[in-house]
Amino acid sequence: MALYHNDDQAMLAETASQFMAEEGSIGKQLRHWRDRECKDGFGHALWKQMAEMGFTGILVGEEDGGMGMGHVEAGIVLEEIGRNLTPSPFLTSAVLAATALKHGSADLKGRYLPGLLSGDSVFAVAIDEGAKHRPERIRTRAEKSGNGFRLSGQKDFVIHGASADMLVVAARTSGSDDDADGITLFAVPRDAAGMSHDAVRLVDSSMATHTRFDSVELDGDAVIGEVDGGREVLGAVLMAGRIGAAAEGVGVASGAMDMTVDYLKQRKQFGKLIGEFQALQHRAAHLYSEVEIARAITIKAAQLLDGGSERADLMTSVAKAKVSKAASLAVKEGVQMHGGIGMTDEYDVGLYMKRDRALQEFLGDLYYHADRVAKLSGY
């Protein structure tokens, strides 16, 4: 497949770009909700609009009322989300949870997908148990109890955990903490008895929770996929989330870079536009190269994922790592090249730096994924 958008994808990109720039802009969304200290960190009205546009159903099969599209398409929307720093539960709900639900029973799909498609529901995914992404180790336990399960443990940095109607929880149903097997995924309603959500605002103004499960009783039909066989589903969920985060990161990088290059053409010092100084030109040109390459590997990985290639896992980690590098370069250079004004809250470039920092940690940072690249390459 060619590594650029086909006609349908180009059309989607145009629609998403226009929509996010108009409805999802920094002024209308991120700043608006942040300045009100909104407890969700995003606006539900916009989420409904995104549903009307069909965005929320991109990864939902046509037989379930969705668009039946792929990760390339989800990435197109996410890139625009990144470019405009649009706060929304798109990544957690329409990408991560939707991918999990693909493996769910007809009953689970019927219970949750309509809310996603209409924009009435928000989902979260609870995987991490600590400050660093380490999904290889899962300690949260779900013990058999009657014909259901009893869930105990704690999940950390659950994005939108307190706003979500349902959380996809990865728990251990057998084996010890570091075992690959013995994992099961559950769809857990937020208000199930025994759950508590300790919400915390992050640097990018998004909201996360430390969620505790204290003997939470679950029905057997809360299980997504097979009991003890959840590792594979979890793998698919993580891959979808990682490539999605990479696509959003490309948008963040591009947004910061465009602002910066624009500033270089406006700001005068020493009687010249600062963009005339070669010291800045070379750094801008280097930055451009890194961002373009990050975009290329992101499309490549998304295509491989959509095509079911066995190289998708490796390339998804390459993409997440490469985007981490490129986006962090973009935001750092962005603030630096704006000089003092880049440090002000009033100016948007710092907001890109904050979002990038949060995206870096989400589902594995540069080092985590570089390490995976080495392992998957046999060293």
Added chain:
Amino acid sequence: MSDLETFRAETRAWLEANCPPEMREPARGEEDIFWGGRNATFQSEAQKAWFEACVAKGYTVPAWPKEYGGAGLNAAEAKVLREEMNRISARPPLSSFGIWMLGPALLHFGTEGQKKRFLSEIARGEIRWCQGYSEPGSGSDLVSMQTFGEDRGDHWVVNGQKIWTSYADKCDWIFCLVRTDKGNKYQGITFMLFDMRTPGVTTKPIKLISGNSPFCETFFDNVAVPKSYGEDVPGFVGEINRGWDVAKYLLGHEREMISGAGGGDRTAGIGAAMLRHAGEIDPLLRAELALFDVDALAYTAMGEKFLDEIKVGKAHPAQPNMMKYVGTELNKRRHELMMSAGGSRSLEWDSEETRGGKPARDWLRTKANSIEGGTSEVMLNVISKRILDLPGA
């Protein structure tokens, strides 16, 4: 089966029948590379057989039209051929500045007569070409070059000096930038073609840090360059005094070629190979290798995207500069890491095990990647101005 699938199957069968097993592994050293030319000799029967089979099929220049010695493949077919050759690690049958640089310029600017003659010679590996661009005072600032050709009606008399002329002492002909109008910087240069045996042409090798001396100083002392080699075969490409356009076009191809030379390939291999040979890797080196592989695999995807976009005219015309910049910097980093991975063994300069110090010599050679064909700094200048549209000179 689609046409392309049929083509793939046929290509696979053809390679199976025609590519000798000895030609299915990477070149082991300079001597393994076949450059063609009047004095060419083959290193082995296999090298000869492989070369001749490819010439007959048009596979030394697969995408050139059949009438000029190519196979007339379209972009998709050429990609399939490349993939199939890569699959069996088939060596290029012929390496040549004629293929990479002069050929594309002739296809674009040449007369029918020039194409018939020169392209066919290049495709059959009969004439080996060198590139006379740089001068001692004109490297990055190429357009300041001074070698002068005085108009004498049916010929020019050329005087001056070129430098860094790769393989000048082994080449048969030169494509050369010569100033023909001193009053006009950009529109006073002619792109000439002439035989290195022409009286007045001398060369002097320059030894490199790698110990090899692939390039030369080239001197022109009253060299008579004909304006024509026969009907419709001018001794220059494009128009007189408009050689800069040709030179720029050709540099685009040169950058593409250099950027293709190993930036992303054979990656994710160093770490695994080291583990196989030494049984362990220093954790910090492993981390460097992993971070390198991230960049290299991502760059490979960029290369693919770039080629895809070129095919449909979506690539920015200055994009090759970006590919050249990143690809060459990556290749240098790769060889630094290979030296570290090899440890003391890779320091050996003349041992059997290292095939005469290949790792060290290759490592040193890569340092030229970010100089030849335009330096990294010059690439960044071009990206700044032509892609980012930043202000200034």
